[in-house]
Amino acid sequence: MIRAVLKVKKMVKRIVFSGSGGQGVVTAAIILAEAAVIYDDFNAVQTQSYGPEARGGATRADVIISEEEIHYPKVPNPHILVCLTQKAYSKFSSIIRPGGFLLTDTKFVKVERKVDARQVELGMFGAVMEEIGNPIVFNICMLGALIGLTNLVRPGSAMEMIKSRIRPDFAEINEKAFEIGIRLAHDIKK
């Protein structure tokens, strides 16, 4: 009898969110990591590294989601990169892993050069301002779009996490922002 030994490679995804302070990329990263752990049974690590550039307003938040234990928490080369400012795009677009995925906002980022990645530009900020009128939920719309495009976690898991992390009086606009993001992702996939 011949038996084949199949080695199944476990899922691991490395994500970098980048933007400016105040855009809420750290909050989005934490919600994604916690949704992955608490509702979708993955392990996750979430890191902010602040060097001198933080004083210039560039913010970066790393997330690793994995089926296995995570030994090294930093993300030198992400599978998935989100850039919400031109400065963040200039600084980080080169670190994306070949064959990776890049999400930018059309209002804030002009994509200047091609990287070896699927590039998606979405008008997330514009949609948030038009339909909700409050920039504070831009990050949650971005998270909705990202999850809609990548299936990193189940949308319902992220929504549960948003509900438990966000103050109740802001729940409604956050849920709406998340749904706008999912819709924008759905439109682009068509």
Added chain:
Amino acid sequence: MIRAVLKVKKMVKRIVFSGSGGQGVVTAAIILAEAAVIYDDFNAVQTQSYGPEARGGATRADVIISEEEIHYPKVPNPHILVCLTQKAYSKFSSIIRPGGFLLTDTKFVKVERKVDARQVELGMFGAVMEEIGNPIVFNICMLGALIGLTNLVRPGSAMEMIKSRIRPDFAEINEKAFEIGIRLAHDIKK
């Protein structure tokens, strides 16, 4: 002529905040790291590692504050450990670096065994409930006490960061909670 070469060891502090989900240890860790970077000119890294224990409600947030670049973002053995639940204390008290510093809340943690560390128990939660009546700012009171006891960053730097991170309608009770923490630290130092 004889010249002595002095090698000055640069400052690096590794801190672990631990407690249960909802106590705000992640927020406290982010405020500390950002205050250190933006107002006090240090480098900082802030990490959440979520394993299976996160689903059981144990939360851990690591911060490294350094005068130099930080290469490894995790904190296996902190100089400073904060425990806000008995479960967190049981799980993490053994990792403290010899000669380190342990801060616990008297309401939630009964210190069971001696570790080689300066141990400070403070009634932070009790003071917050008595003087403010809202448990949501317990984490900020803890941060005030920690900074008052350790001088990790300047108290004014943390206060600025709190003001810029917290929604304006919550600013007053957060500032008050921070001041209560500073006062509790001052009382214990006398």
